[in-house]
Amino acid sequence: MLDGKTFFFIGAGNICESMIKGLLSAGIVRPGEVRVANRSNQDRLTFLRNYYGIVPVQDKKAVASQSDVIIFAMKPQDVFTALSELTGSIGKNQLIISVLAGVPTALIEEGLSCEAAVVRAMPNTSCAVLESATGISGGRYATPDKLAMAEEIFRLMGEVVVLEENLLDAVTGLSGSGPAYIYYLVEAMEKAGEAAGIPRELARPLVLKTLLGATKMLLETGEQPEVLRQQVTSPNGTTMAGINELNKGNFQPVIRKAILRATQRSKELGKVIVERQVVTSN
Ligand SMILES: NC(=O)C1=CN([C@@H]2O[C@H](COP(=O)(O)OP(=O)(O)OC[C@H]3O[C@@H](n4cnc5c(N)ncnc54)[C@H](O)[C@@H]3O)[C@@H](O)[C@H]2O)C=CC1
Numbered sequence: 001m002l003d004g005k006t007f008f009f010i011g012a013g014n015i016c017e018s019m020i021k022g023l024l025s026a027g028i029v030r031p032g033e034v035r036v037a038n039r040s041n042q043d044r045l046t047f048l049r050n051y052y053g054i055v056p057v058q059d060k061k062a063v064a065s066q067s068d069v070i071i072f073a074m075k076p077q078d079v080f081t082a083l084s085e086l087t088g089s090i091g092k093n094q095l096i097i098s099v100l101a102g103v104p105t106a107l108i109e110e111g112l113s114c115e116a117a118v119v120r121a122m123p124n125t126s127c128a129v130l131e132s133a134t135g136i137s138g139g140r141y142a143t144p145d146k147l148a149m150a151e152e153i154f155r156l157m158g159e160v161v162v163l164e165e166n167l168l169d170a171v172t173g174l175s176g177s178g179p180a181y182i183y184y185l186v187e188a189m190e191k192a193g194e195a196a197g198i199p200r201e202l203a204r205p206l207v208l209k210t211l212l213g214a215t216k217m218l219l220e221t222g223e224q225p226e227v228l229r230q231q232v233t234s235p236n237g238t239t240m241a242g243i244n245e246l247n248k249g250n251f252q253p254v255i256r257k258a259i260l261r262a263t264q265r266s267k268e269l270g271k272v273i274v275e276r277q278v279v280t281s282n
C-alpha cells in the first residue's frame, strides 16, 4: 500500500523529525521520497537533509500537488498560513494527515476546499523508535482506503487506534503529551536516587530498567497494574511506605488532573482556531 509513496511534511519541527526517523527506520520510505518544508528556518531543512537525506522544499504548492501523503506538522495557530499556501494544489486522491492538536478535520477540509481525504492523527515522539501510541480519526472525505493507509503508516511506527474524532483531544492529553509525563517521572526518580546517595550515572540505568521492566510485565502478563503493584507491596514494607507518601501528595488525583487539563488545552486550541476561521471567512 505504501510502496513508492512520497511523503511531504509541512513543518520541520519535533514531531516531523520523530516521524521521519520512524518512517526511515521502518523502511516505509526512502529518504528521497520524503520532502520537508518549513516556514522560514532554512538551517533546519539543511540539517534534516544532511542528517536524514530528505529533500528540502521551497515551492510547497508544486511539491504538494505531486505528493501522495501530505503531513501537516506545524503549530495549530499556523494552520491557516499553510492552508492558504496550498490552495488549489491538493486533490481527492491524496492523503492529508494532520497531527495538529485540537484542529478539527472539518477546518482543514474547508481550508483545502477540494473534498480532501483528511485524517487527523495524534502520535507522539516515540515514532522515532517505532513505539508511538497514536490515535487516528478520518474526516468527512477520508475514504476507507485512505484511512487504512494512515493506519498502516502509524502501525509501522507503533500502536494505533482508530476512534471518533471527538476523542482525539483526550488522546492528545493522554498519549500525545504522555511521553513528557514519563520523562518528568524519570527526572524525579533520578533526583530522588541521588538524594538517597546513588550517583546520577547509576540511577539512570536503574530507573530506566525499572520502567522498562514494569512495562514488559504489564504487556506480557496481561495483569492489571493494581495486581502487579500489590505483588511488589510487602505488608508494612518499603513499598507501602513509598506509596503512602505518594497518596499524601495526591498522586493519582494529580495525574488525573494533568491529563484532563492537557485534554482541555487541546480543546481550547481547537476552539481558538475554529473561531479564527469563522472570523476570517465572514
Ligand atoms: N511535539 C510533539 O510531541 C507532538 C506535536 N504534535 C503537534 O505537531 C505540531 C508541531 O508540533 P512540534 O513539532 O512540537 O512543533 P515545532 O514548533 O517543533 O515545529 C513546528 C514547525 O512548523 C513550522 N511551520 C509553521 N508554519 C509553517 C508553514 N506555514 N509552512 C511550513 N512550516 C511551518 C515551524 O517553522 C516549525 O519548524 C503541533 O500542531 C503539535 O500539536 C502532535 C503530536 C506530538
Ligand SMILES: O=C(O)[C@@H]1CCC=N1
Residues within 6 Å of the ligand: 101, 172, 176, 177
Ligand atoms: O504539547 C503539545 O501541544 C503537543 C501536542 C501533543 C504533544 N505535544
